[in-house]
Amino acid sequence: MNFFEQQAKARRNSTRLVVLFALAVVGIVLAIDIAVAVMAGPNWGLLAFTTLATLAVIGLGSLYRMASLRGGGDTVALQFGGTPVPQDTTDASLRRLRNVVEEISIASGTPVPSLYVLENESAINAFAAGYSPSDAAIAVTRGALDRLNRDELQGVIAHEFSHVLNGDMRLNIRLMGVLFGILMISLIGRKVLYLGGSRSRNGAAILGAALVAIVVGAIGMFFARMIKASVSRTRERLADASAVQFTRQTAGLAGALKKIGGLPDGARLSDRADAEEASHMLFGDGVGFSGLFATHPPILERIQALEPGFGGEQLERMRAQWAMAPPSGLQEDRMMGLDGHPGTLPARDGNFDVTPPMVSAQVGHPEADDYHRADAIVHAMPEALRTLARSREAVLPLVLGLLLDDDPGIRGRQLPEITARLGDAVAQGALALHRGELVALHPMQRLPLAAIAFPVLRRRPRPELETFLDTVHAVVHCDGRVSLFEYCMARLLEVQLRESLDPRNHARFGRRKPGSVRQEFATLLAVVAHAGSPGDPAAAQRAYLAGLQRVLPRDHLPYAPPAAGVLALDEVWPALDALEPLAKQAMVEAVTAAASHDGRISVAESELLRTICGVLHCPLPPGLEAAG
Structure with a gap:
């Protein structure tokens, strides 16, 4: 089962969770209503009140727990x-x-x-x-x-x-929220019982109600454990295999x-x-x-x-x-010589032999070669750069240094933008890194270096991150033209950092079909085709049509190179990210077909492909195929 099928299954599991939760709530409400009817006799007004009160407790409990988890992974x-x-x-x-x-x-x-x-x-x-x-x-x-x-x-x-890749986290964190509401009845009963209702004139009735709540809460606990077990077991087997x-x-x-x-x-x-x-x-x-x-x-x-x-x-x-002798992991490492065996990176101007189905199969589903390539990327990266990426003081100059232009004239316009927003120290630090440690960095190491820096970036206060993203935008756009790498880096930073600020608002599975986003597909494929053949309109058109044939074979949308170049992509992201998982698979294959209409793809095109996949939540490994 590939990434897109797993995403589709995760979406179905979300629906299943809602159904199971609804059934659990119905069971709890019925149990409480029956208990009330036995204790107080049939009274429709009282039963209506207890039903509404029970629903309110469960609903408010779930909303409270979900609100407490809105900060995402760090909060949990x-x-x-x-x-x-x-x-x-x-x-x-x-x-x-x-x-x-x-x-x-x-x-x-x-x-x-x-x-x-x-x-x-x-x-x-x-x-x-x-x-x-x-x-x-x-x-x-x-x-x-x-x-x-x-x-x-x-x-x-x-x-x-x-x-992380298959959407299980999203389901798990929602499961924690909704199940808390089911358990609220039992928690209230235990609290009342602990405080002791006998001190009140109606102590016996209060204690009776508390005992009923505890018993009914046991029903809620039963349902909660059943729901968790039914959702979790299959996903654990799949995670082992992955x-x-x-x-x-x-x-x-x-x-x-x-x-x-x-x-x-x-x-x-x-x-x-x-x-x-x-x-x-x-x-x-x-x-x-x-x-x-x-x-x-x-x-x-x-x-x-x-x-x-x-x-x-x-x-x-x-x-x-x-x-007799518990194992020690670090000691076993020394005995077994587990110090890694890094591979090699392709040439800076190398090409990859790819096919659309091969690339879509790699999304969220890395193979042995991908892990080997990651070893190579990390081990070939200077330790000094990795140290800087993990430093709170150095991370801003480092990322901005990646975006500085090699042309001194353009760089002369970028540095004042940094100074105006983040200060001269950050600007000079970025310049020093650009001229120093970043000079020899392989193109395939730039986005991974930013990925290593990401945990440090996301821990900065929201106002600082907003200023930083504004600086990135200014640095990228200050010369009136945006290179492929500049766009890739800036867009990934924008998407990933903003999602980290408001994680719950970005956690959803799309449901749109390809036919509802025809123009967005045309724009995306036109940008990719033009980027791959900027000086050959005929080749770009062939690339565009190759991609279109993959996703909208019956549509006739003429090729039109976007006047804004790669910036035209800014308008298509929301609609394309709302596609259902299997439609995203077709989209990835279409983009790959456009980028590799001649059967090969450059390192720069592979970075654009990775950016498109990353922005649309289809993570793609760094090594597409053995370099040629």
């Missing part, structure tokens, strides 16, 4: 006790975590998420939270950092990235699962309340439910899906071995 991680991982950490296990996450993020074509550690949890577990990749946060337990070697940690993180495909081997993920099954702490979290609420989004079973309530397949079943010959007796031997 902090609420569950996560400690942010410092950008400049010297802790070896935290540095290893950050390196693994950055490599997987680059391989998948997504912004680097925020990182958190659950320091008080000795079990092996993790979760990804957020509404979209732009506001995602990944949290791992201290037990995972201490017990897992690098390959195993990669397997766990790749599993969580599958949830992680294996992502990291090129089964040993890492299987090893992490074996340690969960073989160590005393397993995956169970010590904070029962947090584990219960987040059980559907954890890597491993953090609560201990089984049967109908199990949010994850049995641990042995998950291991055997990766290693069919593995048996329960082998797990028992591991338990006995680790009871």
Whole structure:
């Protein structure tokens, strides 16, 4: 199942969640109405009041919890006790975590998420939270950092990235919100019972009502656990399969699962309340439910899906071995020599052999080659630049330095724009970096470097981010023309940073069909075709028609190079992002056909393709194919 099919399934799961929630609410309302009828006799006015009161409690509870989660991934991680991982950490296990996450993020074509550690949890577990990749946060337990070697940690993180890519996070965070409303009845009953209704003249009636609320709340708990289990189990199997495909081997993920099954702490979290609420989004079973309530397949079943010959007796031997000497992840790294094997980058003017179905299959579904290319990109990037990308003081000059023009005349107009908005120190810092560390940067490393800088950027206050985005716009447009790279970088920064500021407002699945956005498709394909053949109108027209044939084969929309050039794309994003998932697949194939009508695509065109996919929430890995 590819990315677009998974997105479509996630949208169906969202609908299914609404239906299950509605059924749960109906069950709770009926239970309370029956209890009231038994205690007070049939009274339609009273029953109408209790029905409305119950609906109000559930609705307000869900709205309250959803409002408390509106901040997205960071909010969820902090609420569950996560400690942010410092950008400049010297802790070896935290540095290893950050390196693994950055490599997987680059391989998948997504912004680097925020990182958190659950320091008080000795079990092996993790979760990804957020509404979209732009506001995602990944949290791992201290037990995972201490017990897992690098390959195993990669397997766990790749599993969580599958949830980031496939829309599971969005579903999971909404699930937390709506289920809280179902549990409100029980919470109110327990609170009343704790405070004690006997001190009131109507104490017996109040205590009776509290007991009814607790019993009915148990029904709500039953429904909540059933909903979480029904939504989660299949997605966990899919995430395991995706992680294996992502990291090129089964040993890492299987090893992490074996340690969960073989160590005393397993995956169970010590904070029962947090584990219960987040059980559907954890890597491993953090609560201990089984049967109908199990949010994850049995641990042995998950291991055997990766290693069919593995048996329960082998797990028992591991338990006995680790009871005497618990494993140390960092020590295993040293013994196994897990220090990475970077590949090489294509030539700056290289081309890629691609086909439209091949590119659409890569969206949100990176393969071994993509991970290998990410290794190459990260390892070939100077350590000094990666350090600057993680520095709060240096990140603004670094990103702006990427946008400075090589032409001294144009650069002379860009620097005053930076000075006017962010000060002379930032402008001079950007200039120094542009002339220094950024000179030798490979074109394929520019967007990944910005991705590494993204977590630091998104933590700045909203007013600073607004000023920064205004500066980026001024720098890009100050000479009256916008290059392909300038547009790609500026647009991705605009989209991803604004989504991180208001994550919940950008979390939705589209429903529009290709036929409703014909003109937007024509504009998009015309820009791509013109960018690929700027001096050859005939070749550009052939490229345009090749793309149009993929998405609107029965339409006759004439080729017209946009007068505004690449800036014409600004008008098409909202409509195209509202396409249903499978229509986006056709769009990606159409854009690829236009960019590669001669069967090949340049590094610059691949960056435009990645930008289009990124803006439309179809993350594309950096390496499309072996360079030619």
